[in-house]
Amino acid sequence: MTCAARKRRKITQQRLADGAGVTLPTIRxxxxxxxxxxxxxxxxxLVVLGEGKRLAxxxxxxxxxxxxxxxxxxxxxxxxxSRKKSTMEKPGTAEAAPSLPQNDDKFGEAF
Incomplete structure (x- = not known):
């Protein structure tokens, strides 16, 4: 995998080893x-070869x-x-959701 990618980028094994912070035998x-x-x-x-995103x-x-x-x-x-006492508000105490206007002329035709 790294061999073909390295060769396509015209990077030597030594340069790859230096960039990766390892020895030449390790790259081999x-x-x-x-x-x-x-x-x-x-x-x-992979980072040296510009393929860090693949790792991510x-x-x-x-x-x-x-x-x-x-x-x-x-x-x-x-x-x-849960059967525990509910923390929901009692009916009628919550604010009513805003309703849509009934006149479709303001918004164009309905479908």
């Missing part, structure tokens, strides 16, 4: 798919489809009203 291991390379190294390489998208909680699905599975089957 990263490009060879070594599982022992840290996620921090991959993240820094990966960490976006709102785009975590699996996490959202698991959260939705934990939703209760029912929502019940």
């Amino acid at each position: 291991r990263l490009e060879n798919g070594d599982a022992g390379v840290s996620l921090a190294t991959l993240a820094m390489a 998208d990966l960490l976006d909680v709102g785009a975590d489809d699996v996490g959202l699905m698991l959260e939705n599975q934990r939703l209760p089957q029912r929502v019940r009203v």
